[in-house]
Amino acid sequence: MAETILVLAEQREGKLNRVSFETLTGAQFLGKQTGWTVEAAVIGSNIAQIAAEVAKTAVAKVYALESPALAQYTPDGFVAALKKFIEGNKPKLVLLPHTYQVRDFAPKLAAALGAVLVSDAVGYKYEGGKLLFTRQMFQGKFAADVSLAGDGPWFASFQTGAFRGDQVESGSDGAAAPVEQVDASTGEIRTRPEAPFREAKQAVDLSQAEIIVSVGRGIKEQKNIEIAKALADALGGEIAASRPICDAGWLPMERQVGSSGQTVSPKLYLALGISGAIQHLVGMKGSRNIIAINKDAEAPIFEIADVAVVGNLFEIVPALTEEVKKVKG
Amino acid sequence: MIFRTPLEGIEHPEMEADVVIVGGGPAGMACALRLSQLIDAHNAARPETQLSKENIYVLEKGREIGQHCLSGALLDPRSMNELLPEWQKEAPIEAEVLRDSVYYLTKKGAFKAPVTPPPMQDHGNFVISINRFAKWLGSKVEAAGITIFSGFAGSELLFEDERVAGVRTDDKGVDRTNQPKANFEPGYDLKSKVTILAEGSRGSLTKQLTERLGLTRDRNPMTYGVGVKELWEVPAGRIQPGEVIYTMGYPLTTKEYGGAWIYGGRDNTVSLGFVTGLDYPDPRTDPQHVLQSFKQHPLAAKLLEGGKIVRYGAKTMPYGGWWSMPPLGGEGWMIVGDSAGFLNSQRLKGIHLAIKSGMLAAETAFEALISGDSSARQLGRFQRKVDASWIKQELYPVRNFHQGFEHGFLGGMLNAGLLMATGGHGLRNRYPAHPGYERMMPIWDVMGQPGGRDQLLGWAKGDGKLTFDKLTDLYYSGTRHEEDQPSHLIIQDTDLCGNRCTREYGNPCQFFCPANVYEMEEVPEEPGKKRLHLNPSNCVHCKTCDIMDPYQIITWVPPEGGGGPNYDGM
Numbered sequence: 001m002a003e004t005i006l007v008l009a010e011q012r013e014g015k016l017n018r019v020s021f022e023t024l025t026g027a028q029f030l031g032k033q034t035g036w037t038v039e040a041a042v043i044g045s046n047i048a049q050i051a052a053e054v055a056k057t058a059v060a061k062v063y064a065l066e067s068p069a070l071a072q073y074t075p076d077g078f079v080a081a082l083k084k085f086i087e088g089n090k091p092k093l094v095l096l097p098h099t100y101q102v103r104d105f106a107p108k109l110a111a112a113l114g115a116v117l118v119s120d121a122v123g124y125k126y127e128g129g130k131l132l133f134t135r136q137m138f139q140g141k142f143a144a145d146v147s148l149a150g151d152g153p154w155f156a157s158f159q160t161g162a163f164r165g166d167q168v169e170s171g172s173d174g175a176a177a178p179v180e181q182v183d184a185s186t187g188e189i190r191t192r193p194e195a196p197f198r199e200a201k202q203a204v205d206l207s208q209a210e211i212i213v214s215v216g217r218g219i220k221e222q223k224n225i226e227i228a229k230a231l232a233d234a235l236g237g238e239i240a241a242s243r244p245i246c247d248a249g250w251l252p253m254e255r256q257v258g259s260s261g262q263t264v265s266p267k268l269y270l271a272l273g274i275s276g277a278i279q280h281l282v283g284m285k286g287s288r289n290i291i292a293i294n295k296d297a298e299a300p301i302f303e304i305a306d307v308a309v310v311g312n313l314f315e316i317v318p319a320l321t322e323e324v325k326k327v328k329g
Numbered sequence: 330m331i332f333r334t335p336l337e338g339i340e341h342p343e344m345e346a347d348v349v350i351v352g353g354g355p356a357g358m359a360c361a362l363r364l365s366q367l368i369d370a371h372n373a374a375r376p377e378t379q380l381s382k383e384n385i386y387v388l389e390k391g392r393e394i395g396q397h398c399l400s401g402a403l404l405d406p407r408s409m410n411e412l413l414p415e416w417q418k419e420a421p422i423e424a425e426v427l428r429d430s431v432y433y434l435t436k437k438g439a440f441k442a443p444v445t446p447p448p449m450q451d452h453g454n455f456v457i458s459i460n461r462f463a464k465w466l467g468s469k470v471e472a473a474g475i476t477i478f479s480g481f482a483g484s485e486l487l488f489e490d491e492r493v494a495g496v497r498t499d500d501k502g503v504d505r506t507n508q509p510k511a512n513f514e515p516g517y518d519l520k521s522k523v524t525i526l527a528e529g530s531r532g533s534l535t536k537q538l539t540e541r542l543g544l545t546r547d548r549n550p551m552t553y554g555v556g557v558k559e560l561w562e563v564p565a566g567r568i569q570p571g572e573v574i575y576t577m578g579y580p581l582t583t584k585e586y587g588g589a590w591i592y593g594g595r596d597n598t599v600s601l602g603f604v605t606g607l608d609y610p611d612p613r614t615d616p617q618h619v620l621q622s623f624k625q626h627p628l629a630a631k632l633l634e635g636g637k638i639v640r641y642g643a644k645t646m647p648y649g650g651w652w653s654m655p656p657l658g659g660e661g662w663m664i665v666g667d668s669a670g671f672l673n674s675q676r677l678k679g680i681h682l683a684i685k686s687g688m689l690a691a692e693t694a695f696e697a698l699i700s701g702d703s704s705a706r707q708l709g710r711f712q713r714k715v716d717a718s719w720i721k722q723e724l725y726p727v728r729n730f731h732q733g734f735e736h737g738f739l740g741g742m743l744n745a746g747l748l749m750a751t752g753g754h755g756l757r758n759r760y761p762a763h764p765g766y767e768r769m770m771p772i773w774d775v776m777g778q779p780g781g782r783d784q785l786l787g788w789a790k791g792d793g794k795l796t797f798d799k800l801t802d803l804y805y806s807g808t809r810h811e812e813d814q815p816s817h818l819i820i821q822d823t824d825l826c827g828n829r830c831t832r833e834y835g836n837p838c839q840f841f842c843p844a845n846v847y848e849m850e851e852v853p854e855e856p857g858k859k860r861l862h863l864n865p866s867n868c869v870h871c872k873t874c875d876i877m878d879p880y881q882i883i884t885w886v887p888p889e890g891g892g893g894p895n896y897d898g899m
């Protein structure tokens with residue numbers, strides 16, 4: 001019996017992940033060398049369109065693993081459905097794109113089937129009837145060829161960019177491959193997913209801020225940061241800090257100004273309780289106007305400040321905030 | 330021994346290796362290069378038994394070779410002439426030494442020695458940048474077909490019983506609470522037949538090995554100094570390339586050991602630095618301050634006026650000498666270069682010895698590969714090779730040099746004279762030594778002593794032109810680390826810091842660290858009380874804290890590879 005390669009195309013929220021085409025390309029190359037049949041599968045709910053899209057490529061068949069329970073991705077649901085399907089279908093090799101979702105469920109799936117998974121491969125070799133996958137080691141300084149033990153099914157995921165998605169072969173004469181509906185109902189899904197978490201893009205782009213109120217060690221305690229925030233709000237500016245403040249976790253790292261943080265050049269930079277170590281100065285010396293408040297008259301920040309205020313920031317800043325509010329009405 | 334807490338349940342990919350060299354400094358690079366030469370010669374002579382270089386690896390924690398190398402530096406060419414006879418034609422050399430002089434400094438005065446003492450005569454030596462030199466050696470090693478993993482630290486030794494079976498590299502992508510991040514990549518287990526430790530001064534794997542196997546038994550404790558260096562660009566005509574100046578005396582007093590160097594390099598660059606012995610009595614002594622005070626002495630100030638600092642850095646050097654060196658080879662391992670203390674304390678030179686030790690270790694490793702025997706019986710031959718080489722001829726006569734300075738400068742000078750008269754023997758063949766931190770005196774005892782040492786104590790203020798505070802200097806070291814990673818300074822008991830240490834020694838860590846890693850901060854809830862705050866990302870990898878901490882509770886382990894200072898041109 002001819003062996004099959006099953007490519008698992010990834011869809012999220014009704015959209016085919018284009019990286020699936022890269023994996024399909026790799027599978028097609030591999031299929032030609034080995035003579036193995038290439039098939040594809042899509043998993044989820046309401047995926048007819050996606051299955052049809054995949055079916056336009058040169059594959060022998062597309063399986064649409066449908067179930068309302070799979071509308072939302074859960075590792076539990078995906079693994080249960082895929083395990084059942086793969087056990088029945090018995091592909092020799094399962095290829096996946098190395099996406100975040102695959103990273104999440106593929107190890108579990110492979111383990112559930114007692115199979116091996118070669119993850120994050122950048123290519124393959126087929127030499128003398130032996131299939132090897134190439135993985136990077138030592139951050140890409142080295143490439144290791146990994147062979148697969150056991151009879152399969154074998155699992156491998158390809159790194160993004162390992163193959164070119166635009167090289168994927170279409171079906172001959174534009175004919176689509178048959179799509180086979182598979183009932184992928186699973187038992188109870190134990191995972192209760194929260195809404196997908198998207199890492200907030202850098203919420204603030206300090207380099208775009210026109211006014212920055214920045215705090216240093218002189219602020220003494222975390223709760224005092226509110227005093228500076230009030231001033232920033234009154235001025236319509238952003239809050240920022242020197243390294244010790246972010247290091248202590250009082251403000252997020254993305255608000256750190258200096259050599260190990262961001263470089264800023266606002267119209268107005270208010271330095272509150274910042275001594276002005278060179279590591280900080282290099283990050284803000286391009287500011288148009290610098291006002292520094294520090295109780296130490298010798299603080300190096302005063303050397304580059306346009307307005308130097310020697311005094312207690314806990315008295316000055318609240319008063320300043322009030323004045324700003326008054327002026328702004 | 331305390332060590333980094335390993336992540337649990339992590340599988341480390343394994344890789345077989347013939348030889349792993351940990352550290353890409355002069356010792357490690359010379360070792361790799363010599364090994365390659367021996368293999369090439371063998372393969373040419375006996376084509377039927379080819380040896381491969383494919384499984385010889387060098388680990389270097391710096392982002393590239395040379396990044397963490399810091400020295401004066403003067404190179405005695407002896408070992409390079411043996412390693413690469415044509416080296417002078419292509420190696421980066423700043424200048425050949427033109428003339429040398431030695432001064433004894435008082436606060437304002439400078440007294441030139443009429444004749445440069447023979448050990449400090451540098452005719453025939455070369456001023457080099459060890460950073461550039463190591464980088465060049467690295468390019469030779471790579472061209473020879475040996476793989477260098479830069480950005481990978483040797484994080485711990487792998488043992489099979491008492492045999493060193495290889496090295497584990499550092500885990501990448503671990504956050505500050507010791508949890509894997511999204512980019513986590515576990516370290517590799519390089520299972521090696523021969524592991525060669527070339528980590529430099531106070532190597533962390535060397536420390537692990539030393540403690541596990543008790544390698545300090547029957548040896549003098551190693552003694553160290555910390556060299557704090559600045560590279561300057563000065564107006565033309567101030568100093569000639571190849572001019573070498575050594576000073577003794579000010580700003581140190583007779584209670585501290587150390588001295589300064591000034592070397593003229595190419596393009597009006599000056600390398601200057603100060604080595605402070607890590608056996609000073611006053612816990613408030615600050616080696617970075619010592620260098621700043623030295624620069625204010627007219628001899629240095631005149632040279633630097635109108636110039637600008639280019640780079641800053643610090644590194645310890647092991648100068649305990651022959652009696653302090655550990656056994657050099659055992660089951661699966663060898664130690665070379667500064668890690669083993671290959672340094673001539675009288676000449677304050679070690680690069681040529683590091684290179685030679687690397688070459689001899691390479692010869693030993695080559696024999697091990699041929700015979701398939703990397704046991705202590707085979708690798709122990711490294712010791713015999715060293716004993717039979719000019720290394721011993723150079724180090725043995727000065728075996729008691731440094732010990733003489735344990736009781737101050739004058740005693741040291743008298744001893745140095747006596748040793749020269751007796752061929753190094755002195756009053757007995759082996760003078761004992763004490764670890765430097767044991768000489769540190771309690772804060773209350775030193776405060777009762779006569780003053781006149783303000784120029785050494787506490788933090789330097791810095792005028793921003795000639796002198797700098799520590800943070801400013803640190804900026805010029807180009808140090809960068811991934812901030813979100815576990816602290817690489819493992820401190821057994823931080824409670825001790827704000828209590829016992831504050832009382833007894835006044836927290837010397839804040840002074841001896843040349844990079845502002847150690848800070849004592851106020852505890853807001855308890856006025857008057859302080860606690861330790863670490864800034865590990867400031868670390869310049871000098872290892873002073875591991876050496877000088879009076880309680881010996883600090884262990885320096887490598888941070889995530891790729892981080893650290895950037896010693897371009899140093």
